[in-house]
Amino acid sequence: MxxxxxxxxxxxxxxxxxxxxxxxxxxxxxxxxxxxxxxxxxxxxxxxxxxxxxxxxxxxxxxxxxxxTLDELADMFSSVPALLSISKIELIERNIVSKISVEYAEQHIGQSDIYNFEQIMYLYLLDHCLHTGEMNLDEGKYMLRTLEEHYSKFEGRNCDLIFIRKMGVSAFFLMSAGSELYFESGAKIILRVNVNKSMEELKLKIMTL
The missing domain is CATH 1.10.1660 (Multidrug-efflux Transporter Regulator; Chain: A; Domain 2)
Incomplete structure (x- = not known):
C-alpha cells in the first residue's frame, strides 16, 4: 500500500x-x-x-x-547506535530489559557484565517480541542470531526485522525499512518490527528512566 x-x-x-x-x-x-x-x-x-x-x-x-536539546533529540532519532554501555544489573534494575530476556540471551550470545548499545538493542528487540506473545523463547535464539550476523551490514541504515512462519517453521530476516515483501503461499508474517523505531524507544527509555 x-x-x-x-x-x-x-x-x-x-x-x-x-x-x-x-x-x-x-x-x-x-x-x-x-x-x-x-x-x-x-x-x-x-x-x-x-x-x-x-x-x-x-x-x-x-x-x-x-x-x-535539539542535538540530544537528533541522537535519539538517529539510526546509528549510541555510544554507551550499561551493566547487566542496571539493565534489569531499571527495567530496560526483563531478567528473563537477559538470562535467555546469555545462553546464545554469551554472558557479559557490561553490554554495549548494539547488544542492548538486540536484548530489547528480543524482549519486545516475546512480550507480544507471538514469538516463543525457542524462536528467540534465531532472532538473536539473525541480528548478530546481519545487522552490521546495514551500517546505520533503517531496516525492518521480519518474522515469518509456515507450517510451524519460523524464520527471521532483515530488510530495508518499508520495502515491499512477497513470499510463497502459506507463509505468514508474524511480526514486522522497525529497528530504527525500536532504537528511538530504547534511547528514550535509557535517557528518561
Whole structure:
C-alpha cells in the first residue's frame, strides 16, 4: 500500500510550525532528508512528506524539546547506535530489559557484565517480541542470531526485522525499512518490527528512566 503524503503547506498549517522551524530541524537531522519528497504539481515543484511518520515525528519533537536539546533529540532519532554501555544489573534494575530476556540471551550470545548499545538493542528487540506473545523463547535464539550476523551490514541504515512462519517453521530476516515483501503461499508474517523505531524507544527509555 502506497504511503499517504502531505504537502509542505498542509503540514505547516496542520501543525502550526513555521517554515524556519521545519528546515532548522532538517539541518539538525531531526527530520530525515529522504522524508522531503519533491514532486511535480500544477503549481510547479512541491515538497511532500510521509504524512503519518512526519506528524508523529513533529509531535515528539514539540513534546520533548523543552526537556532535551535539539542535538540530544537528533541522537535519539538517529539510526546509528549510541555510544554507551550499561551493566547487566542496571539493565534489569531499571527495567530496560526483563531478567528473563537477559538470562535467555546469555545462553546464545554469551554472558557479559557490561553490554554495549548494539547488544542492548538486540536484548530489547528480543524482549519486545516475546512480550507480544507471538514469538516463543525457542524462536528467540534465531532472532538473536539473525541480528548478530546481519545487522552490521546495514551500517546505520533503517531496516525492518521480519518474522515469518509456515507450517510451524519460523524464520527471521532483515530488510530495508518499508520495502515491499512477497513470499510463497502459506507463509505468514508474524511480526514486522522497525529497528530504527525500536532504537528511538530504547534511547528514550535509557535517557528518561
Amino acid at each position: 502506497e504511503e499517504e503524503l502531505i504537502s509542505k503547506k498542509e503540514l505547516l498549517e496542520l501543525t502550526g510550525i513555521s517554515y524556519g522551524q521545519l528546515y532548522r530541524w532538517k539541518r539538525k537531522n531531526l527530520v530525515p532528508e529522504d522524508w522531503f519528497i519533491h514532486k511535480s504539481a500544477f503549481t510547479g515543484q512541491e515538497t511532500f512528506f510521509p504524512k503519518q511518520r512526519m506528524l508523529a515525528r513533529i509531535d515528539k519533537i514539540i513534546n520533548m524539546k523543552d526537556g532535551m
